[in-house]
Amino acid sequence: MPATELLTLKNKKVLVVSHRGADVDALASAGIVHLLLMDRNYVEIAIPEHLNNSAKRLAETMEIAYTMQPKFSDFDVLVIVDLNSYNMLGPFAEAVEKFKGKIFLFDHHSASEDVIAKEENSLIVEDAASTTEVLWCFLAEHAPKKLDERIALLTACGLIADTAHFSFASRNTFRVMAEALKKTDKTFSEIIEMFSVERELSERIALLKAAQRTRIFRVNKALIVLSEIGAFESQSAAALLHLGADVAFVGTIEGHSVRVSGRAKFSFAQGYELDLAKDVFHKLSDFFEGEGGGHITAAAFTGRANSVEEILQKCLELLVAKMKEKEPEMAIKEYKEK
Template sequence: MPLNNLSPLFGKKVLILTHAGADVDSLASAAAIYFSLKEKSKITIGVPDHLNLNAKALAKQLKIPYKINPSFTGFDALLCVDFNKSKMLGSLQKNFLFYNGKKFLIDHHSEEKEIMAPKKNIFASKKAISTTELVYQLLKKTKLKISKKAYACIASGIITDSASFHIADHSTFKIMAEVMEKAGLSYRGLVDLFSTEIDFSQRIASLKAAKRVKIFKSGKAIIAVSDVGAFESNAANALIRIGANVAFCGFAEKGTIRISGRVNNSWMNKKKFDLARDVFNKLEKHFPGEGGGHQGAAGFNGKGNKIEPILLKCVDLTHKFISKKEKANLKEYT
């Protein structure tokens, strides 16, 4: 039987781990559990390496306590939220692999081969739009008093991972209606918890992505790639907004490679395309690094000094997927 409530954590000293570069859904999942279980257990939120800007804003607004790269010493159990590959722990991966205590996992990504926790300690569903949805289900089954802050966290994770409900289903709206009412905040008020001003550098990154873009046609799909200096996810989103079906943006700096991919939602649903499954997980076979994420938003972190070969491989893998569905030639537009 999989994990069906959080009572196994009662009375324990628990370290809740987000993935490296924690996003809103990951931090919000940890925080919702922290705010709900802190009277039953001694909870610490651990973040490997760093938070993204929106998660940092949420932490500040809701006063979410967290530690960057904490020691695992003294904890009875680890609870991983919003990831299912140990590589996603960044610099804490080795600590996790050598940890001998109990391990638990809550996640909504596609299933991976790696077994991070015993089956009885896992609650996972790739059908869930966000990990906070799964956390909400567990909190209700545990029959704990859920605070307004916890409800706000759950709602924040849903908003961000559904891309403001562009990829939501009826169950997402049902859950959102419940948690929004109990959080006591309007939709605008919830968004304000994690919103950050788009600064000059982000706007420049998006404009550079458009300036440097390479455009490919595969069948009837437009695939766009661009070498940007930073804010690769924003840049990929910008290319989708201006017409690409699939976009990959990335950069190479000091031996580090980072790529973000985005997909037009209607095209993704029509073709049953999955960025993580069809592109980024497969990149690991060709380049050193690790890939993962969601169906419509995923990424790759690796090592190397040249970004172009990896971006072109992303195009090739996308074209191979399309070619299985329809007769398609790959053509670059210059």
């Protein structure tokens, strides 16, 4: 089993790093590693650029401290959680690439071509629902005594958030959740309360605008939608799936820097053996400056381009190419306003 050396660390200065735009799973995973190592080491958590509001709320309720400007040279060891590509490290990428000490990595995203940590120090479980699930199973096997109430709560938070309240969950996810719940007195709704935030007006407006600006394509029986928005592209893509799309690509542009987020229904991904990260988002960097990654049903791209439209169009093209592997005869129809 890789990465077990992590459990032997003693008298080290350890920096735990997660991805930019850290979400609940990212922050909870960093919190778990902090709790795990803090008895015998000096541990800090660092987040590049920003955290989402739910992650900020969790940091407050669980009193998890973090910095956004770490001095990498002060540390002996890095532990990277909930990412496996340099792109997701944003402004930290260079410092991690140059880091001389040992690097451990725990993740559940589709593996990228980047090698941030040596194989023996990295544990990537692509079919795990969250990085907290990966960490829980790792500890259950190698250090079960460490599984206390705080680690259980953080594990549950990461699981609930990354599965969108168990919409995408395996049998193992429910098993881990049941084990974690046993270690706490909290109810399910009390755990949700630990990281829930009111959605801001700006986000709700963005979601409605994304729906308003949608281009709708019918490809055989599937509905694929493209939309452009000022912000909240991943939330918008998820919202468009709730409205009825099988796949949604939503992009945003500021100057020339572009972000595109994609979401696919699980049943659709299964039907076409689609991995949104591998079949669409990794490939975007062959055509545009930037990098993409993510999961089977949720992925994103950040890069540079002259317009969002050209990237959205390419997403559609790559998706249709993948669909054609199953159904070579494809009719694509765009629904236009009359």
